[in-house]
Amino acid sequence: MTTPSLYAAREPIFPRRVSGWFRRLKWWLMAATLGIYYLTPWIRWDRGPGLPDQAVLVDLAGRRFYFFWIEIWPHEFYFVAGLLIMAGLGLFLFTSALGRVWCGYACPQTVWTDLFILVERWIEGDRNARVRLHHAKWNARKWRLRITKWTVWMLIGLATGGAWVFYFTDAPTLLRNLLNLTAHPVAYVTIAILTLTTFVFGGFMREQVCIYMCPWPRIQAAMMDSDTITVAYREWRGEPRGKKRIEGAGDCIDCMACVNVCPMGIDIRDGQQMECITCALCIDACDDVMERIGRPRGLIDYLALSDEPAERAGEAPKPVWRHILRPRTVLYTAMWSAIGLGLLYALFIRSDIELTVSPVRNPTFVVQSDGAIRNIYDVRLRNKLGEARQFHLSLTSDAVLRIDLEGGDGQLNVDVPADATVLQRVYVTARPQDEAATAHRTDLRLWVEDVDSGERAGRETTFNGRVQ
Amino acid sequence: MSEKKVDETTGVETTGHSWDGIEELNNPLPRWWLWTLYATIIWGIGYTILFPAWPMISGATAGVLGYSTRAEVAARITEHQERNSALVEELISADLAALMPSNDLHRYGVARGRSVFQAQCSQCHGSGAAGAKGYPNLLDDDWLWGGDIENISLTVAHGVRNDTDPDARFSEMPAFAEILGDEEIESVVEYVVSLSAKDFDTALAASGQRVYAENCAACHGDDARGDRELGAPNLADAIWLYGGDRETLEETVRYSRYGVMPAWGQRLSDADVRAVSLYIHSLGGGE
Numbered sequence: 217m218t219t220p221s222l223y224a225a226r227e228p229i230f231p232r233r234v235s236g237w238f239r240r241l242k243w244w245l246m247a248a249t250l251g252i253y254y255l256t257p258w259i260r261w262d263r264g265p266g267l268p269d270q271a272v273l274v275d276l277a278g279r280r281f282y283f284f285w286i287e288i289w290p291h292e293f294y295f296v297a298g299l300l301i302m303a304g305l306g307l308f309l310f311t312s313a314l315g316r317v318w319c320g321y322a323c324p325q326t327v328w329t330d331l332f333i334l335v336e337r338w339i340e341g342d343r344n345a346r347v348r349l350h351h352a353k354w355n356a357r358k359w360r361l362r363i364t365k366w367t368v369w370m371l372i373g374l375a376t377g378g379a380w381v382f383y384f385t386d387a388p389t390l391l392r393n394l395l396n397l398t399a400h401p402v403a404y405v406t407i408a409i410l411t412l413t414t415f416v417f418g419g420f421m422r423e424q425v426c427i428y429m430c431p432w433p434r435i436q437a438a439m440m441d442s443d444t445i446t447v448a449y450r451e452w453r454g455e456p457r458g459k460k461r462i463e464g465a466g467d468c469i470d471c472m473a474c475v476n477v478c479p480m481g482i483d484i485r486d487g488q489q490m491e492c493i494t495c496a497l498c499i500d501a502c503d504d505v506m507e508r509i510g511r512p513r514g515l516i517d518y519l520a521l522s523d524e525p526a527e528r529a530g531e532a533p534k535p536v537w538r539h540i541l542r543p544r545t546v547l548y549t550a551m552w553s554a555i556g557l558g559l560l561y562a563l564f565i566r567s568d569i570e571l572t573v574s575p576v577r578n579p580t581f582v583v584q585s586d587g588a589i590r591n592i593y594d595v596r597l598r599n600k601l602g603e604a605r606q607f608h609l610s611l612t613s614d615a616v617l618r619i620d621l622e623g624g625d626g627q628l629n630v631d632v633p634a635d636a637t638v639l640q641r642v643y644v645t646a647r648p649q650d651e652a653a654t655a656h657r658t659d660l661r662l663w664v665e666d667v668d669s670g671e672r673a674g675r676e677t678t679f680n681g682r683v684q
Numbered sequence: 685m686s687e688k689k690v691d692e693t694t695g696v697e698t699t700g701h702s703w704d705g706i707e708e709l710n711n712p713l714p715r716w717w718l719w720t721l722y723a724t725i726i727w728g729i730g731y732t733i734l735f736p737a738w739p740m741i742s743g744a745t746a747g748v749l750g751y752s753t754r755a756e757v758a759a760r761i762t763e764h765q766e767r768n769s770a771l772v773e774e775l776i777s778a779d780l781a782a783l784m785p786s787n788d789l790h791r792y793g794v795a796r797g798r799s800v801f802q803a804q805c806s807q808c809h810g811s812g813a814a815g816a817k818g819y820p821n822l823l824d825d826d827w828l829w830g831g832d833i834e835n836i837s838l839t840v841a842h843g844v845r846n847d848t849d850p851d852a853r854f855s856e857m858p859a860f861a862e863i864l865g866d867e868e869i870e871s872v873v874e875y876v877v878s879l880s881a882k883d884f885d886t887a888l889a890a891s892g893q894r895v896y897a898e899n900c901a902a903c904h905g906d907d908a909r910g911d912r913e914l915g916a917p918n919l920a921d922a923i924w925l926y927g928g929d930r931e932t933l934e935e936t937v938r939y940s941r942y943g944v945m946p947a948w949g950q951r952l953s954d955a956d957v958r959a960v961s962l963y964i965h966s967l968g969g970g971e
Contacts, residue, residue: 221712222712223714223717224711224712224713224715225715226714226715424716428714576812577812578810578811578812578814579812582821582969583922583923584824584825584826584923585826585918586921586922590823590824592968623785623786643968
């Protein structure tokens with residue numbers, strides 16, 4: 217028995233090239249996801265003068281989030297929170313129905329690692345060539361191949377980090393500034409960090425990120441059950457493994473194709489494993505072999521573990537829709553849709569005028585020399601349009617109350633610049649002989665009306681009297 | 685050390701921990717993971733050498749870079765003051781009464797005045813400036829010494845009835861216990877009550893009116909509407925600095941009141957005095 221080492225070096229993995237249905241799907245998804253990531257900041261969107269022309273922009277300095285025709289203000293951040301909850305529930309839904317599809321197809325770590333392996337194969341050759349190169353001594357050829365590979369990886373990393381910063385400011389301007397070295401240092405630092413992490417994560421750490429760094433695999437395990445359709449090996453059909461001509465052998469000829477193509481370096485025939493990201497490349501590899509040796513496809517396949525006893529007994533498995541349609545997935549779908557509909561509803565009813573009314577509670581009221589009672593309110597007026605507007609303030613109440621504005625000289629109109637918020641102090645007064653002056657609380661509603669368009673919005677608040 | 689146990693299936697040594705028969709394998713850590721750990725240790729040692737870190741008896745180690753958050757704050761404050769110096773000059777010389785709320789100088793003055801108020805004035809006048817018994821409410825429309833910015837500024841700079849500033853607002857009400865008899869005091873209190881209340885003793889108030897005319901009208905005025913030159917309160921309105929019930933009024937007449945406010949001009953800069961005046965004026969009671 218040897219004493220275990222304190223640390224273990226990574227076992228290098230050299231995934232072999234594979235072709236098939238899932239591989240093609242992954243190429244398409246890679247093109248789509250990378251395309252969306254790199255191109256989105258360059259979509260232009262005309263919002264009129266003074267506003268950014270970028271379709272998707274996270275304007276941290278201006279505290280706005282622009283998404284095509286939708287403009288999110290800081291107080292509407294619940295939209296973003298809602299979308300994040302939907303993303304979470306969506307992940308729950310997909311995981312409970314189809315296992316770790318996110319990990320296998322859409323996770324940035326998977327997509328970029330896939331791209332890096334593609335580059336590696338172009339430069340150093342397929343699995344066998346790469347294994348040979350790995351064991352070869354460092355000579356001119358090995359240096360040349362390695363430096364070429366690392367350079368291309370670094371360029372991809374640079375493009376990755378570079379694309380990220382374009383989401384936060386006007387992309388063409390930033391690109392110009394980046395090139396003539398006048399951009400903000402934050403941009404360079406962000407690009408540098410993301411370039412390096414992409415280079416290291418995609419080039420060197422790869423499956424280690426999924427195994428040791430990522431919390432999702434552990435969380436996703438809780439989303440799965442025996443009805444989840446996941447990548448698995450039909451043990452009852454494959455075992456015992458052996459050469460094709462051996463009497464009584466299963467379909468698995470132990471060709472190791474499934475192991476050689478696996479980017480996580482595992483053997484799916486050992487059963488469900490934490491490392492498996494369900495990328496399904498082993499399915500492509502095995503189906504290819506099964507076809508060549510004249511056996512039915514699907515020795516390794518997307519299947520639900522609960523079907524195993526039926527299949528072993530030679531019965532038909534449950535239809536796919538019965539695996540997918542179960543209380544768990546229905547519940548996730550219902551929750552996901554409810555939040556989605558709620559957000560859509562909120563999006564369509566929201567107005568271009570908004571106000572918040574904060575009654576000043578320190579003190580709750582002020583007695584005037586004639587005995588009148590005055591309450592003070594801080595009213596925030598938000599003009600979400602791209603042009604300056606004049607708002608008229610008024611109030612309605614069952615009680616007799618008078619409204620005045622600070623600095624208004626009897627005027628009740630406030631000018632609010634385009635796309636801005638104005639804080640306006642509002643005084644509401646009850647004459648001493650009126651009931652509101654002595655009542656504990658009186659309801660009232662403050663109204664804001666666009667002088668030109670007549671559009672208006674209101675907020676409920678209360679008036680505090682001097683209780684005697 | 686207990687005997688080492690090895691898991692049969694994997695050939696890996698176990699830690700000896702077992703839960704419900706499930707044993708924990710003592711797998712080695714990934715190498716990069718350990719390197720990261722060592723790197724953070726080295727970084728941590730370097731950090732404590734470069735920056736203030738180790739607590740000693742009278743302070744912490746300074747660090748070879750000489751970095752100090754206090755110095756950084758001081759530098760930021762200086763930078764801030766330099767940036768605002770033009771506004772401060774303007775604040776000292778501008779006609780504050782003519783500034784509109786939308787004006788930049790007005791906003792700067794009010795913001796600066798708010799911090800001055802919270803630090804220096806809120807102890808007596810309250811954080812919302814609503815005052816308390818004996819400490820005037822700065823939000824209403826009643827001003828003992830005048831409520832325009834010039835008058836507020838004068839009151840802030842020199843204070844009220846203090847011995848330290850010859851320009852302080854000054855007035856003194858006599859303690860009438862030594863001058864008037866009990867009945868006269870009772871009647872004059874009834875007269876003052878009658879000015880703003882509905883229920884009062886008509887006969888008593890009528891006799892109090894004579895006492896008032898002889899003793900009080902000189903300062904509070906024939907119609908009891910007070911006099912700002914003397915800081916004499918209006919006795920006919922709804923606002924009472926010490927309270928408007930008979931008992932409180934009797935105490936006031938008998939022993940008088942003597943509220944003191946410090947001369948803030950001695951402690952605050954001109955800019956601060958003007959800023960806090962602007963702030964108080966903007967609260968809603970200013971004239």
